[in-house]
Amino acid sequence: MNFYNNAALVLDHLDKNPGSVKGSLNASGVQVQGGEAKRVLALVIETLKYKPTIASLLETVPLGQLERLTFPRKTGYRQPSSPSLLLVMLHDLLLSPRKKIEASDKWPPKEAVLRHQARLRAELVRIQIKAGKSRVEDLAKTAEGAAEGGGCRYVRYNGNVELWGLEHLHIHLKRKGFERLPAEVHPVPLKAYFHDRHLGEEVLVFNGRTNWWVGDEWYEAGAVILQDKASCMPAKVVMEGWTEGEGRCIDATAAPGNKTSYMSALAPAASITAFERDAKRYQTLETMLRKGECRNVKAIQGDFLESDPTGSEWRTVTRILLDPSCSGSGIVNRLDYLMENGDVEADEVKAQRLEKLAAFQLQMILHAFKFPSAKRIVYSTCSIHPEEDEQVVLAALQSKEGKEKGWTLAPRDEVLPSWERRGRAEHLDGKQDWADSVIRCLPEDSTNGFFVSCFVKADPSAPAPAATSVPGATKRKREKGAAAVSVKPAEDDMDMDDAAGETEAIAKEAVAAKEKTDAQAERARRKKQAQKKRRKVDGGAEGGETL
Numbered sequence: 001m002n003f004y005n006n007a008a009l010v011l012d013h014l015d016k017n018p019g020s021v022k023g024s025l026n027a028s029g030v031q032v033q034g035g036e037a038k039r040v041l042a043l044v045i046e047t048l049k050y051k052p053t054i055a056s057l058l059e060t061v062p063l064g065q066l067e068r069l070t071f072p073r074k075t076g077y078r079q080p081s082s083p084s085l086l087l088v089m090l091h092d093l094l095l096s097p098r099k100k101i102e103a104s105d106k107w108p109p110k111e112a113v114l115r116h117q118a119r120l121r122a123e124l125v126r127i128q129i130k131a132g133k134s135r136v137e138d139l140a141k142t143a144e145g146a147a148e149g150g151g152c153r154y155v156r157y158n159g160n161v162e163l164w165g166l167e168h169l170h171i172h173l174k175r176k177g178f179e180r181l182p183a184e185v186h187p188v189p190l191k192a193y194f195h196d197r198h199l200g201e202e203v204l205v206f207n208g209r210t211n212w213w214v215g216d217e218w219y220e221a222g223a224v225i226l227q228d229k230a231s232c233m234p235a236k237v238v239m240e241g242w243t244e245g246e247g248r249c250i251d252a253t254a255a256p257g258n259k260t261s262y263m264s265a266l267a268p269a270a271s272i273t274a275f276e277r278d279a280k281r282y283q284t285l286e287t288m289l290r291k292g293e294c295r296n297v298k299a300i301q302g303d304f305l306e307s308d309p310t311g312s313e314w315r316t317v318t319r320i321l322l323d324p325s326c327s328g329s330g331i332v333n334r335l336d337y338l339m340e341n342g343d344v345e346a347d348e349v350k351a352q353r354l355e356k357l358a359a360f361q362l363q364m365i366l367h368a369f370k371f372p373s374a375k376r377i378v379y380s381t382c383s384i385h386p387e388e389d390e391q392v393v394l395a396a397l398q399s400k401e402g403k404e405k406g407w408t409l410a411p412r413d414e415v416l417p418s419w420e421r422r423g424r425a426e427h428l429d430g431k432q433d434w435a436d437s438v439i440r441c442l443p444e445d446s447t448n449g450f451f452v453s454c455f456v457k458a459d460p461s462a463p464a465p466a467a468t469s470v471p472g473a474t475k476r477k478r479e480k481g482a483a484a485v486s487v488k489p490a491e492d493d494m495d496m497d498d499a500a501g502e503t504e505a506i507a508k509e510a511v512a513a514k515e516k517t518d519a520q521a522e523r524a525r526r527k528k529q530a531q532k533k534r535r536k537v538d539g540g541a542e543g544g545e546t547l
């Protein structure tokens, strides 16, 4: 497609010979005139405005590596791995008003880019969130801002990879020309870093434009992991004060495994079970755990809600992390909100979607409450909606299960106390101490939009009830309140470190998921009946984990 090839040629020329865009058009040998020349120039200028944004996208979605296509010279196609060709196509697909590559669908470079468009769009949203921009157009300004100092990038040192220690990482970074600063400085200088004051020594903060890890041996070995600060928080809070011999831990909704991997590194002696319901995401989890050398984690492909909390295998579980499917970040919805302004129908769809997600989230918490030895349950979302955050927490605290078992919120002292942005009391029955107990994060904090809460048992010393499980038995009681709208969002699950989801599809998928859930519930009911019959025949044997 000559239009894009021509614009790419001009950009290539500009890269090598800085000068005026018009001058480059003439000097690059591109044969266009009149209206077509103006069109090429406009594309070049617009692409230049967003170049840092597109470059960041290509770091995370390395199309040049993912698509190893070559085209015979005679076709006139440039390699899609040519950075400039990708730049101009990505500009048109993601950042132009039409959001479209103006070429035939059969043009191989376009086909190659479109294969990754869902991931690219999700990554763009992530960049937008990080930059705190409500409109994609504002990223052009961000690019200029980034040149002067930009946002932050968080790198977590993974102590599980035993070959190297944290001190060696500092030496490695020094060799790469980075200065370790004794305290926070904002904006972070391009060639400096410091450790995060809320999370501790293992989380290092760099300038948002740094990418030293690309091709770096530490990164390749899994000894450093790129993980947003907010996404580190739940793991840190759930493992707070963990002591050896204390009991087992569960990550109930684990894939892709960022938080599991951090839990594992924080307490290498802890025995952690990671549940993941979705088969494809389970594969990603396994890869992540293998790469991160999480030797203390056992991954299970299964539904956390189908585990039997009183089964012998789970009786010693003391800590549970719940980071369930959510609206895919409240920030995305903040953008939706701006687009949907005044659109009553869209508001209704949004409200229904949130209601269903909240019901599912509550169901997960109430299930976790049933683990007899549990004393610390962290519930987090990458949503900024109180419907999925404080209101779910409040419903859990006010539930029969929550009250009977004495669940309350951990005091602020135990939940990253120095983090200033806390919860909203108006959604927590006006209780300021509860609001202070929970954490909120916003893009203004140089993190993704996030929510973290921590339930603790008022009397953790209360004796655990005796095991009541039967081999192979599945206990899947529906929770009061959650039962009527029980929903398991399926493919809409999204974590901000996992840019694979398309949040726009949530509403439709939630409805589809509900139908699926109803069918599953019916199957589970039949299975239970059959098990009951079998148990009668077996005479009720003891023990055994259930899934």
Ligand SMILES: C[S@@+](CC[C@H](N)C(=O)[O-])C[C@H]1O[C@@H](n2cnc3c(N)ncnc32)[C@H](O)[C@@H]1O
Binding pocket: 231, 252, 253, 254, 255, 256, 257, 258, 259, 260, 275, 276, 277, 278, 281, 302, 303, 304, 305, 323, 324, 325, 326, 488, 490, 493, 494, 495, 497, 498
């Ligand atoms: C927000 S993501 C979790 C991100 C993960 N904690 C991380 O930091 O990498 C939610 C995950 O939970 C899974 N999930 C949702 N409901 C589940 C359930 N009932 N049992 C097990 N996994 C579930 C989804 O498939 C999805 O992979």
